[in-house]
Amino acid sequence: MPATLYSFRRCPYAMRARLAISVSQTPVKLREIVLKHKPPEMLAISPKGTVPVLQLADGQVIDESFDIMLWALKQNDPKAWLAPNFEQMLQWVTANDEQFKPLLDKYKYAVRFPEHSEQEYRQQGEVFLQRIEQQLSQSLYLMGEQQSLADIAVLPFIRQFASVDLQWFEQASYPHLQAWLKQFIDSALFRSIMQKHPSWLESACEIDFP
Ligand SMILES: N[C@@H](CCC(=O)N[C@@H](CS)C(=O)NCC(=O)O)C(=O)O
The missing domain is CATH 3.40.30.10 (Glutaredoxin)
Structure with missing residues (x-):
């Protein structure tokens, strides 16, 4: 069953x-x-x-x-999504779930969190985007030349961050991250x-x- x-x-x-x-x-x-x-x-x-x-x-x-x-x-x-070093993959997932996701929620629902502006929450979230951009400027995926569990666990959240203000995202300078996200969104698997x-x-x- x-x-x-x-x-x-x-x-x-x-x-x-x-x-x-x-x-x-x-x-x-x-x-x-x-x-x-x-x-x-x-x-x-x-x-x-x-x-x-x-x-x-x-x-x-x-x-x-x-x-x-x-x-x-x-x-x-x-x-072979489980093939790369598990501890390193876990670090990406933990950073996403524990640090980035709360900022994503605040950016998305900024009116509910009036301590900071939408733009400030976005800037806080961009710290994670910058980390990803830095990694992807060295390898095609987060864990090297092959897609892995780390990419898949993080990408749906980056997609959500991008869609809060797509116009902003499209003009931002994260070329590697933007290409990585586009490839994911356009994939037959994601669709x-x-x-x-x-x-x-x-x-x-x-x-x-x-
Ligand atoms: N740590 C959980 C988080 C899951 C989660 O928060 N899911 C949201 C939807 S995206 C949810 O079900 N929220 C409950 C609600 O909105 O009532 C997991 O990784 O499965």
Whole structure:
């Protein structure tokens, strides 16, 4: 019996889980949720109420996106996303999740955080962009010449940062980062995981994924 994945299309954490599940070709039943109306079935297995949540056939629940990525890639890792040094990949993911993501939220919802202006939050977030730009000026991807778990775990958040003010992003001088993001957004893999699905609560419709 395939695992069940509770997902929300536009959530960057759910995106990275779907990306790893998709590349690993591990079949799951996807339940598209609406954050304002979380299904009781999901809250029963993961009361913290965040997506993504994966429930395995044996009942085990994995409710952290990075752990879901690792689970999927341990089933099958055809693109060798787990091949680079794990500690170094973890450093990128931790910097993204713990430092960059809170700034991204403040930049995106600056009106809710009036201590600083939108522009100031953006500048704070740009410290991470600069780190990435610096790395990508030396290698095609964060961990060298091949795409890895580190790129995939971080890219959905950079995409979100870029889309807060696309006009600003397009004129900013991050040529390597911009090319890295564009290649990701244009990829068949990314497009496939961004397909729209009806919500499971309304339609009772589970999607065979990937
Ligand atoms: N650390 C979690 C974070 C997941 C998370 O915060 N997801 C957001 C959506 S992008 C969420 O579900 N928020 C709950 C809500 O908005 O009610 C993970 O990596 O899976």
